[in-house]
Amino acid sequence: MDPLARLDVNPAHVVLFHTVLGVYAAWLIRRGGPWWRSRLTPALLLQVKTVLDNxxxxxxxxxxxxxxxxxYLDTEMDLVVDLxxxxxxAGWAGIPLTVLQSLILTTDxxxxxxxxxxxxEVFRDTAAQSNDHPQVLATLKAVYAAYFSPQEQLLGGWFETRLxxxxxxxxxxxERRAYTPLPITAVAANLGLTTQLAFLGLCxxxxxxxxxxxxxPVQALVLTGVQLWREGQVRRGKT
Incomplete structure (x- = not known):
């Protein structure tokens, strides 16, 4: 990170670069060919993408x-790579799979x-700079509102109802603290994008x-089981 900081690299350019790596890896997978090109190279590119994404x-x-x-750019470019x-x-079946993956990541x-x-505790610090390009930011917010916000509202409302x-x-x-213990965040974090791409690389x-x-689907079932467990934690605390 220090070399990039000394070179005054724009973080947004890093986002765009690792997005290109992820999309290129997907193209190589879809194209097929020798094992080194359709499997080894994409696996390595995805790990480089993960490092740069972090x-x-x-x-x-x-x-x-x-x-x-x-x-917003980081979140939405990750979606482009995932899709x-x-x-x-999986071909066209990859679209609903991407939605399922997004729901898993939204749960995290x-x-x-x-x-x-x-x-x-503070969840997200306020942005240090406010020199966003109005039209670019408005576009990114519109995409987020159309795709991610409904997922957050759906899942967030359901979690609140279950509580x-x-x-x-x-x-x-x-009771809210009992409903949100550290173990559930650890499980969800271990199903985050870094783990997703590491597992895909191994596959x-x-x-x-x-x-x-x-x-x-197995990951979704794991999170469902964790949800039931944390509900039980709250009910046991009341008895």
Whole structure:
């Protein structure tokens, strides 16, 4: 990160670069060909993309260049890569698989947010800069509102409804903390995008790429089981 900071690299350019790497990896998978080109190279590119994806936010924070545009851009470019990869792996079936993957990642986002909020912690720092291009930011916000916001509202509302059903009345701060213990955020975080791409890379190296797409329903079932467990934690606390 230090070399990039010294070179005054724009974090948004890092986002766009690792997006290109991810889309190119998807193109190689879809194109097929020798194992080294259709499996090994994409697997390596995806790990480089992951490193850079984790680096762009660190670079922005270290250089005081966090912006609303950068945050929306990072999230939406990840969606572009996810969609490209799932379509490359499963054809048109990759579209609903991408939605399922987004719901898994949104659950990770919501559980971390709720965990921190229940403990009075800051979830996301305010952007350090406010020099966003109005039209670019408006476009990114519109995309987010059309795709991600409905997922957040649907899942967030459902989680809140399940909490109310577990408490039987308005949840207390203690019950909210019991509903958002660290273990659930750890499980969800381990199903985050870094793990997703690492597992896909392993599937590619094993020449079993479809194993990744088949894992997405299993991941959803794991999160459903965790949800039931945390509801039980709240109910046991009331007895």
């Amino acid at each position: 680096l762009d936010g660190q670079l922005a924070r270290a250089t005081g260049r966090t912006t609303e545009t950068g945050r 490209s990869l799932n379509v490359a792996l 986002f919501l559980w971390e947010r709720d965990h921190r909020t229940a403990r009075g 109310g059903a577990s408490t039987g009345d308005a949840p207390t701060p203690e 590619l190296l094993a020449n079993q790429p479809r194993l990744y797409t088949r894992s997405l």
